[in-house]
């Protein structure tokens with residue numbers, strides 16, 4: 001069993017993961033509208049990942065016989081000026097999520113909740129990847145600059161994300 005404090009914090013994190021999913025779905029839709037098929041695909045896959053993150057927490061609460069409370073999901077922006085802005089916002093957001101996961105780890109440590117501390121290690125590792133992939137794409141965009149042909153190739157590469 002987990003403590004009430006841990007239970008509430010995980011319920012809040014489920015909401016945050018779903019908000020992340022909403023954010024990336026909005027970016028995917030906006031990119032599609034702008035004709036950026038690869039960028040749109042990348043964010044659609046990111047949406048799927050965020051839903052997986054949420055469901056992993058849902059499954060964990062179930063295994064601890066703790067009720068999942070689905071809270072309302074706040075609205076997300078609908079448009080961005082360009083792909084670069086989307087990825088900048090992604091990196092900023094992922095850094096925030098990393099801080100949230102670390103805060104959950106702090107609670108688990110304070111509560112001497114070894115099971116949850118162990119479970120959270122998957123998210124700790126995942127956040128390293130999440131930040132790195134956003135940063136890598138921003139680095140690539142930096143190289144692309146104003147080169148339209150290079151941007152075309154960049155977008156094609158993102159279209160390959162499975």
Ligand code: OFO
Nearest residue numbers: 017020053097130
């Ligand atoms: Fe993007 O890691 Fe979950 O929120």
